[in-house]
Amino acid sequence: MALKDVVSGTRNEAGIAAVLDILKQQLGDKLQTGQSFREQHAHTTTYLTTQLPDGVVFVETSDDVKTVVKACAQHKVPVIPFGVGSSLEGQVNAPSGGISVDFSRMNRIISVNAEDLDVTVEPGVTREQLNTYLRDTGLFFPIDPGANASIGGMASTRASGTNAVRYGTMKDNVLALTVVTANGEEIRTGRRARKSSAGYDLTRLYVGAEGTLGVITSVTLRLQGIPEKIAGGVCTFETIKEACDAVIMTVQMGIPVARIELLDEVQIRACNAYSGLSYEEKPTLFLEFHGTEETTVLQSQQFSEIVHECGGSEFRWTSDAQERAKLWKARHDAYWASKALAPHLDALSTDVCVPISRFAECVTQTQQDIIDNGMLAPIVGHAGDGNFHVLVLFDGKDTTSVASTEAFVARLNRRAIAMDGTCTGEHGIGQGKMSFLAEEVGNALDSMIAIKRSLDPDNIFNPGKLFRSDNA
Amino acid sequence: MALKDVVSGTRNEAGIAAVLDILKQQLGDKLQTGQSFREQHAHTTTYLTTQLPDGVVFVETSDDVKTVVKACAQHKVPVIPFGVGSSLEGQVNAPSGGISVDFSRMNRIISVNAEDLDVTVEPGVTREQLNTYLRDTGLFFPIDPGANASIGGMASTRASGTNAVRYGTMKDNVLALTVVTANGEEIRTGRRARKSSAGYDLTRLYVGAEGTLGVITSVTLRLQGIPEKIAGGVCTFETIKEACDAVIMTVQMGIPVARIELLDEVQIRACNAYSGLSYEEKPTLFLEFHGTEETTVLQSQQFSEIVHECGGSEFRWTSDAQERAKLWKARHDAYWASKALAPHLDALSTDVCVPISRFAECVTQTQQDIIDNGMLAPIVGHAGDGNFHVLVLFDGKDTTSVASTEAFVARLNRRAIAMDGTCTGEHGIGQGKMSFLAEEVGNALDSMIAIKRSLDPDNIFNPGKLFRSDNA
Numbered sequence: 001m002a003l004k005d006v007v008s009g010t011r012n013e014a015g016i017a018a019v020l021d022i023l024k025q026q027l028g029d030k031l032q033t034g035q036s037f038r039e040q041h042a043h044t045t046t047y048l049t050t051q052l053p054d055g056v057v058f059v060e061t062s063d064d065v066k067t068v069v070k071a072c073a074q075h076k077v078p079v080i081p082f083g084v085g086s087s088l089e090g091q092v093n094a095p096s097g098g099i100s101v102d103f104s105r106m107n108r109i110i111s112v113n114a115e116d117l118d119v120t121v122e123p124g125v126t127r128e129q130l131n132t133y134l135r136d137t138g139l140f141f142p143i144d145p146g147a148n149a150s151i152g153g154m155a156s157t158r159a160s161g162t163n164a165v166r167y168g169t170m171k172d173n174v175l176a177l178t179v180v181t182a183n184g185e186e187i188r189t190g191r192r193a194r195k196s197s198a199g200y201d202l203t204r205l206y207v208g209a210e211g212t213l214g215v216i217t218s219v220t221l222r223l224q225g226i227p228e229k230i231a232g233g234v235c236t237f238e239t240i241k242e243a244c245d246a247v248i249m250t251v252q253m254g255i256p257v258a259r260i261e262l263l264d265e266v267q268i269r270a271c272n273a274y275s276g277l278s279y280e281e282k283p284t285l286f287l288e289f290h291g292t293e294e295t296t297v298l299q300s301q302q303f304s305e306i307v308h309e310c311g312g313s314e315f316r317w318t319s320d321a322q323e324r325a326k327l328w329k330a331r332h333d334a335y336w337a338s339k340a341l342a343p344h345l346d347a348l349s350t351d352v353c354v355p356i357s358r359f360a361e362c363v364t365q366t367q368q369d370i371i372d373n374g375m376l377a378p379i380v381g382h383a384g385d386g387n388f389h390v391l392v393l394f395d396g397k398d399t400t401s402v403a404s405t406e407a408f409v410a411r412l413n414r415r416a417i418a419m420d421g422t423c424t425g426e427h428g429i430g431q432g433k434m435s436f437l438a439e440e441v442g443n444a445l446d447s448m449i450a451i452k453r454s455l456d457p458d459n460i461f462n463p464g465k466l467f468r469s470d471n472a
Numbered sequence: 473m474a475l476k477d478v479v480s481g482t483r484n485e486a487g488i489a490a491v492l493d494i495l496k497q498q499l500g501d502k503l504q505t506g507q508s509f510r511e512q513h514a515h516t517t518t519y520l521t522t523q524l525p526d527g528v529v530f531v532e533t534s535d536d537v538k539t540v541v542k543a544c545a546q547h548k549v550p551v552i553p554f555g556v557g558s559s560l561e562g563q564v565n566a567p568s569g570g571i572s573v574d575f576s577r578m579n580r581i582i583s584v585n586a587e588d589l590d591v592t593v594e595p596g597v598t599r600e601q602l603n604t605y606l607r608d609t610g611l612f613f614p615i616d617p618g619a620n621a622s623i624g625g626m627a628s629t630r631a632s633g634t635n636a637v638r639y640g641t642m643k644d645n646v647l648a649l650t651v652v653t654a655n656g657e658e659i660r661t662g663r664r665a666r667k668s669s670a671g672y673d674l675t676r677l678y679v680g681a682e683g684t685l686g687v688i689t690s691v692t693l694r695l696q697g698i699p700e701k702i703a704g705g706v707c708t709f710e711t712i713k714e715a716c717d718a719v720i721m722t723v724q725m726g727i728p729v730a731r732i733e734l735l736d737e738v739q740i741r742a743c744n745a746y747s748g749l750s751y752e753e754k755p756t757l758f759l760e761f762h763g764t765e766e767t768t769v770l771q772s773q774q775f776s777e778i779v780h781e782c783g784g785s786e787f788r789w790t791s792d793a794q795e796r797a798k799l800w801k802a803r804h805d806a807y808w809a810s811k812a813l814a815p816h817l818d819a820l821s822t823d824v825c826v827p828i829s830r831f832a833e834c835v836t837q838t839q840q841d842i843i844d845n846g847m848l849a850p851i852v853g854h855a856g857d858g859n860f861h862v863l864v865l866f867d868g869k870d871t872t873s874v875a876s877t878e879a880f881v882a883r884l885n886r887r888a889i890a891m892d893g894t895c896t897g898e899h900g901i902g903q904g905k906m907s908f909l910a911e912e913v914g915n916a917l918d919s920m921i922a923i924k925r926s927l928d929p930d931n932i933f934n935p936g937k938l939f940r941s942d943n944a
Contacts, residue, residue, distance in 0.1 A: 115720055115829035158669040169667050171676070172644060187916040193825040194857045195641050196894035197630040197680055198901055199909050199938055200920045204643070204676030208669055225726045248587050254697045256728070294770060353665040357587035385666045422668035429670060437671050444659040447927060448672045454926030455919060466671055 008051065009096030009464050015075035016054050016097055022071040023057060023099070027064060032056045041082050041092060041100040047348045047396070048090040048431060053080055053100035060105045062178070062186055062217040068101055069215060069460075070184035076458045081211040083153030084126060086145075088349055089430025091157065091210050095464035101215060103152055109133050110218060118175055118192055120220040123152020130221075139223040142167035145426065146335070152216045157428035158208030165251075165384030166258040166290065169426070173222045174207050179214040182456050186217060194222075205451070210428055211462040213455045227290035230258075231300050232324035233317025235307050236282040240264065240367070243283040244360035246303075246310040247383040251356060253306075255299050259288035260384040261331055264367060267338065267378035271330035274337030279330060280313075285383065286331040287317070288324075331380075338378045338391045345376075346396040350409050350432075352416035353387040353425025362419055363388055366412055373404060387425035414439065429466045437466060480523065481568030481936050487547035488526050488569055494543040495529060495571070499536060504528045513554050513564060513572040519820045519868070520562040520904060525552055525572035532577045534650070534658055534689040540573055541687060541932075542656035548930045553683040555622030556598060559629055560821055561902025563682050567936035573687060575624055581605050582690060590647055590664055592692045595624025602693075611695040614639035617898065618807070624688045629900035630680030637723075637856030638730040638762065641898070645694045646679050651686040654928050658689060666694075677923070682900055683934040685927045699762035702730075703772050704796035705789025707779050708754040712736065712839070715755040716832035718775075718782040719855040723828060725778070727771050731760035732856040733803055736839060739810065739850035743802035746809030751802060752785075757855065758803040759789070760796075803852075810850045810863045817848075818868040822881050822904075824888035825859040825897025834891055835860060838884055845876055859897035886911070901938045909938060 023031045033055045042050040059065050072079045078098025085092055094100065103124030110120040114137050121130060128148045130141050145154060145161040153159075155177065160169035167173065176190030179202075189202035206213055237243040243262055250257055263271065263284045272279055289299040296319055304315040318324050330337075339347055354362045363379060370377045370390075381388030392408065395401040413423040413436040423429075423436035438445055445467060452459075452469045459470050495503045505527045514522040531537050544551045550570025557564055566572065575596030582592040586609050593602060600620045602613050617626060617633040625631075627649065632641035639645065648662030651674075661674035678685060709715040715734055722729055735743065735756045744751055757779075761771040768791055776787040790796050802809075811819055826834045835851060842849045842862075853860030862884065867873040885895040885908040895901075895908035910917055917939060924931075924941045931942050 113827065113829060115724070116827040117724065118827070158667075158673070160667055164667060168644075171667075171673065172640075181919060185915055187919060188914070189916060191889075191894045191912070192827045192892040193859075193888075193894045193897065194828070195630075195632055195636060195643075195825055195859060195897050197896045197898050198894045198905070198912055199680070199917075200685075200923060201630070201643065201673075201676045201680055202916055202919060204673045205923075208671070208673055213672075225724060227726075252587070252589065252697060254699075295767065298764075298766060353667055355585065355588040355590070355664045356666070357585060387665075387667060416665075417663075420664040422663045422665045422670045424669045425665065425667050426669050433670070440663070440670055442660070443657055444661060444674060445671075447653060447659060447674060450926040451672060451677075451923055454922040 007095065007464070011097045012076055015077045018075045019071045019077045019099060020055050023055065023068065026067050027057060030058045030060065030064065032058070041085070041102065042094060043085045043092065047346065048093065051093040051095045053094035054097045056100045056102050058102045058105050062180065065101065065180045065215050065217050066184045066186065068099055069180050072099055072460050073182055073184060073458060076460060078463050079215060079460050080462050081152065081156065081215050083124065083150030084148065086147035086149045087153060087157055087430060088427045089432035091428060091430040091465060093431060095431070103150060112137060113192065114139065116192060117223045118220055119223055120218055121151050122218055123150060123216050125151050127151065127154065134223065138226055140226050141221055142224050143170060143173055151219050151221065155207050155216060155219050156209065156211050158426070160426045162259045162261060162382060164382060165260055166256055167224060171204060171207050174203055174219060175222055176220040177203055177206050177216050178218040179206055179216050181214045182458065182460065192220060208428070210430065210465050212452060212466055213461060215461070228292045229296045229319055230324065231289040231296035231317055231319040232328055233287045233300060233315050234284060234327045235315040236280050236284045236313045238282060238311065240283045240363050241360040242310050242312060243285050244383065246285065246306050246312060248356055249306045249310070250303060251384055253302065255302055257287060257299065257384060258290040259286065261286040262381040262383040262388070263331065263334060264363065264379040267334055267380055268330065270337040270341045270378050271333060274340045275329055275333050277330055286328055334380050335391070342376055342393045345393040348392040348394060348405060349389055350392065350412065351387060351389045351425050351427045352412055352421060352423060353385060354416050354419045354421030356386040358419040358421065359383060359386045362415060362421070365415060366390065369408060369411060373408060375404070375408060385425065386421065431465060434467060479567065479936070483569045484548055487549045490547045491543045491549045491571060492527050495527065495540065498539050499529060502530045502532065502536065504530070513557065513574065514566055515557040515564065519818065520565065523565040523567045525566035526569045528572045528574050530574045530577050534652065537573065537652045537687050537689050538656050538658065540571055541652050544571055544932050545654055545656060545930060548932060550935050551687060551932050552934050553624065553628065553687050555596065555625030556620065558619035558621045559625060559902060560899045561904035563629065563900060563902040563937060565903060567903070575622060584609060585664065586611060588664060589695045590692055591695055592690055593623050594690055595622060595688050597623050599623065599626065606695065610698050612698050613693055614696050615642060615645055623691050623693065627679050627688060627691050628682050630898070632898045634731045634733060634854060636854060637732055638728055639696060642679050643676060646675055646691060647694055648692040649675055649678050649688050650690040651678055651688050653686045654930065654932065664692060682902065682937050684924060684938055685933060687933070700764045701768045701791055702796065703761045703768035703789055703791040704800055705759050705772060705787050706756060706799045707787040708752050708756045708785045710754060710783060712755045712835050713832040714782050714784060715757050716855065718757065718778050718784060720828055721778045721782065722775060723856055725774065727774055729759060729771065729856060730762040731758065733758040734853040734855040734860070735803065735806060736835065736851040739806055739852055740802065742809040742813045742850050743805060746812045747801055747805050749802055758800055806852050807863070814848060814865045817865040820864045820866065820877060821861055822864070822884065823859060823861045823897050823899045824884055824893060824895060825857060826888050826891045826893030828858040830891040830893065831855065831858045834887060834893070837887060838862065841880060841883060845880060847876070847880060857897065858893065903937060906939060
């Protein structure tokens, strides 16, 4: 399936050849140009055409990054940062060719400051690696986008996931970055102090910039204490509206829920089939509470009352770890269960986010749209944030199915934007949502492009993503 | 007292005259050019030389703001946004003259979305006005910088205050802004959705930009539910170190304390004298807990155990509102109590912020510095954030006292920066801390200047603040 948005840029052949020569000389076999390496690094999860870089550099230090950026800046050749390749909107594609900067060897934990609840890591560290490393400290890094993504990649797409309702997104959890800028220098965007009013918030500018403003070389993160107790539970509702009312009341009452996930009827059906479960095929909420024995019990009881008031089923919950894993099994397996609904089809994962007062309406309209168009597309939502995912199962070899999917995604994005929401809560823009970014931000796009040009005058950093900034 | 940093810029006399003519024609008596208006709007709290604007426009709508910006852009004349004038580092001064944009008439609450816990306001709304308005909704806006500042001003300086430890700073609580940019257009920087991965985080770029990138015309804020119960308390320690250890343990255990304030011995002495209290003149922590009856009791008990473990005095706490006000009286009166220590002297309020592991060390070294230099300077800290204020009492008519104060502030800022902290946690840079911003961010200043030039090519927005960007 080719998405209309994905255009190829102009290739600077002479520049690319010159850069490959320089990097071969300066970095030896850290540079790889074999077809298989290039293909791996243009991996675009799910649905976009792959566009291969011309070489992959396995950087080991900040100096390696500087070497790559300097050579690419000199010859105006694209630089595309690569974490683990789990981004969903073509962020690691190379529409004009260039150099993919692979961070898998820059995966050291640089320092843990337990008293300050912070850690500094290289960008290639994955979130699971980080949490394994931290286990003995009693601390953890909460952001969980599903995939075992790299911290650099998570920062670049402003990732979040299931427990953002409690712990925030990468925007809230990155204290500082080091970044190699277009002149090949490394800057530091912030300090380890928990707050600052000193100048522009460069940290928040680079978080979510998808590699278009510079290359991140380290990330300082806030950590949380591992909760003494975790309780989890599940309950069903007759309608999406009732489930969402329960979510709104929970948020309004300030119950510090750690996770509150919505699975729609189709998703539950998929989970039942995949995992041999027997949930009622109704809108279902999965909850998790973090705290002490006392506070998790208190929160679970408070939520039970809300469920009752909103007309939901009994809220089954437990603080026993094994029981909790059972209750949450359907949620954990949701992605694979959806895929298994139609193993022969392709899957497109897309996300939008709306104010929670509009969440029920947006999900319900989207379900109707799916039905009206005879599509198969389960919905999973981070309900506390008003963020949901649709996994569209479609036939990539059938042009009608592709066109219908594209049209559906366009309607979904516009529906969210019309509700004062956003075309992406956590996947980012990449190549896939460039036209929707433009629709969403309107004339603010000019400010974004002005910033891009000021920090990347030769358009070397991940060009062809977010927006066109090359005067083309 | 004149601070060395405060330099006058070049005045564009012809441009200023042209702009005053245009604005008189287009806005009538919304433009005021009388001396008293101009003096009021160059009010720089505490210690900087005033630098008057040439005219003050009392804007009533976004269109008025556009009119001002367009005229000023055409003639390259400075535009200086003005809230209530409570900023502390010369943010509202007009070193090159120009037009002060007064927002006191743009003080409408535009919309409250109770289900989404958000509100959109005009920039001139003050935080007290907002909370009075919200009272019946059961919601409140938590950020409390002390002064009854305007929301636009608070956004512009990335303000925070006593309860940032629980609710975050303006960075965390602004969902979206509208801003008039250099071409006189209004952009919107974000959506009401609680999170987004759509493009550059323009919201966070304008928050803390101190009016140097555009003029804010509305602010969408996150709100919180008014806590069912508030408990407050107080306890003393033998040393700053012990008090800070209690703070660190509290943060590490994840006790969601709403306020945790440190007053040093000198500050307590001032409070005793001012308010007729009889606190032991020792480092003292003031705490506040927000929650339900059950959770506030739980938190107070947990904190009591921590105090015991750290060698503090008994933790006296209450959830009775009147009793709590009594326990907190010293903290509430701290500023005026400090001033009263030496009513004939001038007062300079400065702030720094360090990682909390370095907080005790930074405060203790600063106390020693104060003693060594024979100064009078009480310290109040937002201890949970590692942020503290020093109120230096000095004689503005005595050049030795002024020089000694300046040297002290320089040492304080450098001490914080050396500890991986920041030269300002919440007051901002303005004119007063320009040299320390440069020291703190190093070569990242080039990125800030590049952004400034890209969004404000003619340097009309609050010039002479944060850094020099005029190639001078």
